[in-house]
């Protein structure tokens with residue numbers, strides 16, 4: 001009986017379809033045939049040398065983009081014809097009316113006065129709510145459903161020349177979900193190209209990394225829109241997934257993302273790797289201990305019924321090294337280490353259907369039987385038939401079914 005109820009719920013909660021057509025974003029990149037120009041690459045893990053400036057061959061017309069690291073409405077984007085048309089294509093009378101939040105003097109979110117018991121806005125920062133209370137709003141993905149599975153995610157790239165890190169992942173045939181900041185994509189386009197070429201799951205991570213619930217509707221829309229546009233401009237694909245900085249989203253933000261066909265991916269384990277040596281009380285030992293604790297959970301029964309999604313960061317050598325140092329133990333203690341598109345059986349994580357991801361089962365069977373070779377497995381490798389890799393399988397409905405089961409089971 002409960003399974004039947006779950007199915008009904010899952011059908012009702014299938015991913016909402018957005019109002020905005022983003023298929024017309026300009027791009028000169030063929031995502032099935034990525035060529036990365038030869039630039040001086042760093043292969044060292046030394047902090048002092050890992051980041052080298054390079055001049056890319058992308059021509060970025062400054063008047064068409066927000067200021068790098070400024071709010072995405074900056075540089076007059078909010079009054080541009082393009083953005084005005086986008087904004088006016090959305091029926092804002094249907095937008096959830098959650099208030100715009102404020103920051104404390106210390107820069108944190110001001111949660112004072114919010115009704116955390118009833119949680120009317122499904123505000124993740126306050127309650128970790130992930131299932132929207134507003135209609136026609138995409139719910140968040142926050143875990144990999146398969147037992148003993150580590151959902152691998154890296155935030156805040158691309159950055160400089162992180163080739164040693166991408167080489168390491170490629171050598172291990174390891175894909176991850178990469179949450180790219182729009183400003184970084186324009187600053188470091190070859191990093192984004194490398195991510196797509198290697199078959200990683202590219203997602204947006206906003207333009208300027210602000211707390212999303214503190215922004216106006218217009219600012220939220222611009223942060224999501226220009227990030228997706230930057231990823232498309234550079235790589236040729238438009239992401240359908242994103243992650244808010246510090247996980248800060250509520251139903252108002254979710255609903256705006258839904259207008260762009262986007263679904264948020266959060267996490268249920270946080271390494272705090274970025275904070276080591278910069279946040280009081282968090283040292284490299286703290287982060288290493290987090291990793292050790294999370295690794296133990298793979299074999300001590302914690303994830304016997306379902307998996308996780310772990311938040312880690314690309315940012316710099318310190319954060320990348322934490323992962324690299326612990327990766328062998330992660331592989332030993334978990335049956336599966338996968339990107340989120342794969343564990344959620346999302347065959348088409350981009351608007352462009354030319355790139356497909358294998359199902360979880362197909363991916364893991366393939367991985368298990370692959371012994372040698374430097375390439376990675378998904379359809380994003382530029383092989384001539386990658387555009388024809390079509391699964392018979394209905395990704396969104398299956399995802400919805402998983403949501404439904406989780407909602408009932410939890």
Ligand SMILES: [Zn+2]
Nearest residue numbers: 155156245246
């Ligand atoms: Zn971030």
